[in-house]
Amino acid sequence: MIDLRSDTVTKPSAGMLDAIMHAPVGDDVYKEDPSVNELEKRVAAMFDMDEALFFPTGTMANQAAIKLHTQPGEQLIADKYAHVYNYEGGGVSFNSGVSCKLIDGNRGMVTAAQVESSINPPDFYHSPLTSLVCLENTTNKGGGACYSLESMREISDVARAHNLGMHLDGARLWNALVATGQNPKDYSSIFDTISVCFSKGMGTPMGTVLVGKSDLMKNAIRVRKVLGGGMRQVGFMAAAALYALDNNLDLLVHDHLKAQELGNWLAASNAVKKVEPIETNIVIFEVHDEQAAMKHFESEKVIISNMGQGKLRLVTHLDYTQAQHELMKAIIKAL
Numbered sequence: 382m383i384d385l386r387s388d389t390v391t392k393p394s395a396g397m398l399d400a401i402m403h404a405p406v407g408d409d410v411y412k413e414d415p416s417v418n419e420l421e422k423r424v425a426a427m428f429d430m431d432e433a434l435f436f437p438t439g440t441m442a443n444q445a446a447i448k449l450h451t452q453p454g455e456q457l458i459a460d461k462y463a464h465v466y467n468y469e470g471g472g473v474s475f476n477s478g479v480s481c482k483l484i485d486g487n488r489g490m491v492t493a494a495q496v497e498s499s500i501n502p503p504d505f506y507h508s509p510l511t512s513l514v515c516l517e518n519t520t521n522k523g524g525g526a527c528y529s530l531e532s533m534r535e536i537s538d539v540a541r542a543h544n545l546g547m548h549l550d551g552a553r554l555w556n557a558l559v560a561t562g563q564n565p566k567d568y569s570s571i572f573d574t575i576s577v578c579f580s581k582g583m584g585t586p587m588g589t590v591l592v593g594k595s596d597l598m599k600n601a602i603r604v605r606k607v608l609g610g611g612m613r614q615v616g617f618m619a620a621a622a623l624y625a626l627d628n629n630l631d632l633l634v635h636d637h638l639k640a641q642e643l644g645n646w647l648a649a650s651n652a653v654k655k656v657e658p659i660e661t662n663i664v665i666f667e668v669h670d671e672q673a674a675m676k677h678f679e680s681e682k683v684i685i686s687n688m689g690q691g692k693l694r695l696v697t698h699l700d701y702t703q704a705q706h707e708l709m710k711a712i713i714k715a716l
């Protein structure tokens with residue numbers, strides 16, 4: 382079986398399991414888990430942020446951040462593909478009582494001009510008060526596209542000028558950093574809060590860290606409590622994340638290379654209409670016959686995602702081996 386549905390299907394490696402088994406732990410609800418404390422300190426420092434908090438999932442970290450930035454009745458601005466809008470179960474309205482103004486962006490990315498024109502005038506009391514901008518980097522539904530620092534900075538300048546918070550959904554921020562060579566420390570002048578996941582390309586079983594400025598983060602632990610996210614000896618999972626920072630971060634470049642190669646092979650196939658630009662580990666391509674293509678992959682024991690309207694998606698990851706990659710070449714050729 383070659384599973385290319387998502388980079389979340391990875392299982393902890395022998396080295397990671399060893400790190401988990403030997404992790405020093407304590408009760409993290411009392412903030413006494415040394416492994417969690419070390420991870421939070423390390424990730425905060427990486428992004429030059431004041432504070433960090435460990436969450437079970439990216440969804441919970443994003444939802445907590447949105448709650449920290451907003452009051453009920455307010456509105457956030459996001460791209461129409463945003464995970465916070467499409468794939469968090471309606472949590473924006475459920476948890477925070479907030480609505481979304483969606484921008485018709487490019488591959489999940491928006492521009493400063495689009496953000497500016499989406500802000501409701503604060504003295505026009507008929508409209509919801511705009512209070513937050515949520516960006517995603519890399520974009521998920523946008524096919525793993527990466528923002529440039531300049532473009533995020535321009536958006537942040539607009540947000541600051543209008544008193545809006547800036548949150549980054551960085552579920553795949555590690556991929557963006559590796560692909561662009563950006564310095565993570567540059568992110569602290571652009572965003573107030575950032576979520577970074579360890580359960581995607583980094584290969585851990587669970588865990589996301591929310592980093593941010595202390596004025597917002599001082600309430601994060603209470604919001605996490607309300608969402609049911611206080612965890613006890615979760616240092617076992619923090620140890621997996623620390624292991625991933627030491628060992629797996631540098632391996633993401635291989636996922637990106639393989640995605641690029643898969644894209645090249647797909648582009649050479651007559652069955653493929655179009656391959657979207659590939660910047661990281663996500664390959665979105667359009668086929669002439671969706672059913673036939675899905676059937677072909679299935680018969681070759683390859684599982685991929687069907688996004689509908691002829692669009693299919695492959696995601697490379699840590700457990701997608703070089704041997705599987707060689708096999709994929711022939712499988713795509715036979716498409």
Ligand SMILES: *Cc1c(COP(=O)(O)O)cnc(C)c1O
Pocket residue numbers: 438439440441443464465517519520521550552553578580589
């Ligand atoms: C995966 C993902 C998340 C978080 O997902 P969880 O499954 O809750 O960890 C958030 N945002 C984006 C863009 C994602 O791809």
